[in-house]
Amino acid sequence: MNVRCRLVAASAAVAGLLLVAGCGGSEGTGASTTPAPPGTVPLISTDNLPAAKAGEVHLFGINDLHGNLQPPTGTNGHVGTYAAGGAAYLAAHLAKLKAKYPDSAVLSAGDNVSASPLVSALFHDEPAIDFLNSIGTAASSVGNHEFDHGVPELIRLQQGGCAADGCSPGEPFRGARFPYLAANVTDANGQLPPGLKASTVLTLGGHKIGVVGVVTPDTVNIVMPQGIQGYRFGDEAEAIDKAVPQLRAEGAETVVALLHDGGTQQTHGAPVDYNGCADVSGNVTKLAQRVDPAVRVLITGHTHQAYNCTVAGKLVTQAASYGRLISDITLRFHDGTVDATAVNRVVTQTVTPDPAAAKLVDFFTAQAEPRAKRVIGDSSGPLPMEPAPAGDSPLGDVIADAMLSAMAPAQAVAAFMNPGGVRADLTGGAITYEQAYTVQPFGNAVVTVRLTGEQIVNLLEQQWNNVSKPGVLSVAGITYAYDDTAPAGHKVVPGSVHIGGRPLDPAASYQVSTNNFLAAGGDGFSVFTQGSQTAVGPTDLDALESYLRTRGSVEPPSGRIERR
Numbered sequence: 001m002n003v004r005c006r007l008v009a010a011s012a013a014v015a016g017l018l019l020v021a022g023c024g025g026s027e028g029t030g031a032s033t034t035p036a037p038p039g040t041v042p043l044i045s046t047d048n049l050p051a052a053k054a055g056e057v058h059l060f061g062i063n064d065l066h067g068n069l070q071p072p073t074g075t076n077g078h079v080g081t082y083a084a085g086g087a088a089y090l091a092a093h094l095a096k097l098k099a100k101y102p103d104s105a106v107l108s109a110g111d112n113v114s115a116s117p118l119v120s121a122l123f124h125d126e127p128a129i130d131f132l133n134s135i136g137t138a139a140s141s142v143g144n145h146e147f148d149h150g151v152p153e154l155i156r157l158q159q160g161g162c163a164a165d166g167c168s169p170g171e172p173f174r175g176a177r178f179p180y181l182a183a184n185v186t187d188a189n190g191q192l193p194p195g196l197k198a199s200t201v202l203t204l205g206g207h208k209i210g211v212v213g214v215v216t217p218d219t220v221n222i223v224m225p226q227g228i229q230g231y232r233f234g235d236e237a238e239a240i241d242k243a244v245p246q247l248r249a250e251g252a253e254t255v256v257a258l259l260h261d262g263g264t265q266q267t268h269g270a271p272v273d274y275n276g277c278a279d280v281s282g283n284v285t286k287l288a289q290r291v292d293p294a295v296r297v298l299i300t301g302h303t304h305q306a307y308n309c310t311v312a313g314k315l316v317t318q319a320a321s322y323g324r325l326i327s328d329i330t331l332r333f334h335d336g337t338v339d340a341t342a343v344n345r346v347v348t349q350t351v352t353p354d355p356a357a358a359k360l361v362d363f364f365t366a367q368a369e370p371r372a373k374r375v376i377g378d379s380s381g382p383l384p385m386e387p388a389p390a391g392d393s394p395l396g397d398v399i400a401d402a403m404l405s406a407m408a409p410a411q412a413v414a415a416f417m418n419p420g421g422v423r424a425d426l427t428g429g430a431i432t433y434e435q436a437y438t439v440q441p442f443g444n445a446v447v448t449v450r451l452t453g454e455q456i457v458n459l460l461e462q463q464w465n466n467v468s469k470p471g472v473l474s475v476a477g478i479t480y481a482y483d484d485t486a487p488a489g490h491k492v493v494p495g496s497v498h499i500g501g502r503p504l505d506p507a508a509s510y511q512v513s514t515n516n517f518l519a520a521g522g523d524g525f526s527v528f529t530q531g532s533q534t535a536v537g538p539t540d541l542d543a544l545e546s547y548l549r550t551r552g553s554v555e556p557p558s559g560r561i562e563r564r
Contacts, residue, residue, distance in 0.1 A: 067116025110143025141213030150227030181213025210247030377548025396474025
């Protein structure tokens with residue numbers, strides 16, 4: 001076993017659980033590595049692929065593409081020190097793998113769409129679905145972002161047809177040619193969203209493989225509540241296990257779970273080995289222990305991490321995000337048993353781009369370019385999304401300023417922005433529409449909500465109770481201090497909250513501005529739902545554009561929150 005592998009056993013032992021965790025293993029795969037400088041992880045890609053053996057089937061796992069058709073930039077465009085990603089390069093590497101291993105299939109663990117760059121998002125992520133069709137994707141689980149625009153839009157992505165605002169350019173959109181799997185998403189009658197399935201069966205190399213897909217139950221907290229109204233997101237392991245007998249009855253010799261949930265390696269400052277399994281945190285290990293032994297592989301996602309583990313006798317993989325890695329999973333059928341190993345391969349940008357994928361990306365890039373390159377504002381310095389020492393983000397504060405400005409006619413006196421809604425930095429200088437869209441890709445509406453001063457304090461206290469998206473809200477029009485060592489419910493320093501420079505009156509009523517995701521209780525901020533929504537304004541992106549156009553060169557704001 002690779003010496004970098006760790007046993008994830010300490011915490012499980014306390015609970016009396018049997019847990020064996022290690023690398024899923026590139027042993028026996030013949031994976032070639034490119035020597036790397038000391039302190040970095042060697043490159044493993046698709047060079048010198050070993051020949052397939054008898055009874056061998058390959059699954060190529062991807063996850064969290066998020067419409068990244070162009071090569072992603074910055075740290076999002078690397079695996080360690082290696083530039084990685086881009087649809088044309090991903091397709092080229094998959095073509096090499098398929099040529100070597102024809103008994104194979106491409107599988108996705110969800111979040112194929114939404115929170116996407118403009119080249120896909122401007123066209124309702126139809127380009128991302130078209131790309132996944134073109135590489136022969138056999139099945140995908142739903143991810144939480146598949147629900148960002150509601151169940152009806154997910155059904156349209158599956159079945160095809162024009163969006164509500166008209167058809168995108170190019171060929172008519174006919175929907176995903178692969179099934180979206182949502183075994184744990186049901187309505188009050190136990191039915192899945194129309195057109196979706198719980199599972200499917202693939203026949204590869206004469207072997208039948210059952211595939212079941214599930215999504216994190218936390219979806220209810222991190223997407224617009226109205227969009228999933230009437231649907232329940234149930235226990236993942238229970239939904240997977242419920243599907244196993246049916247898949248067995250259909251002749252499946254083994255079962256693979258597409259699991260839009262995951263963990264993170266704990267490397268304690270060391271470089272992350274994208275084929276390692278260092279103290280993986282999160283639900284993934286517990287789920288692997290719980291699911292039926294017939295499930296040999298869990299292809300995971302959601303956390304945008306890379307790992308390759310064996311947990312409780314099951315192979316567990318994740319391929320980072322944005323098409324930067326491919327989990328090359330080998331199933332070997334012999335003597336009535338199935339062995340599973342994997343190697344995560346980097347989608348390097350040193351191969352010849354796939355011509356068909358490049359043509360698709362170039363077409364939609366050209367369609368988006370006039371709008372994308374339009375300059376809408378300027379900043380005198382970088383506006384990072386990362387939090388300042390007290391927890392609010394400089395860019396988040398600017399977005400809050402924009403929401404406050406947009407709703408000033410509705411008497412808004414303060415604004416709140418959730419950290420998870422800020423998706424990228426602004427580096428300073430001219431700001432294009434494309435950059436602003438990348439920062440705020442969700443198209444939420446800006447609204448006002450009437451809250452009492454007491455409710456505003458309770459809202460601020462919820463920042464430390466938020467298990468889904470922990471983090472401090474960015475703000476405008478309001479200042480306060482907190483002590484995060486104080487007991488829960490008493491972290492906001494008494495008397496420190498000021499709105500418009502005046503001390504907060506607990507009994508007074510205030511109009512506050514936010515996005516409709518938070519206003520509906522998103523990210524666990526249920527206090528917003530205790531108030532009354534009083535006005536609906538522009539989309540968050542339109543509000544930001546209007547603010548930037550009228551403010552000249554925006555200066556990075558100083559913090560508005562004090563941590564004591």
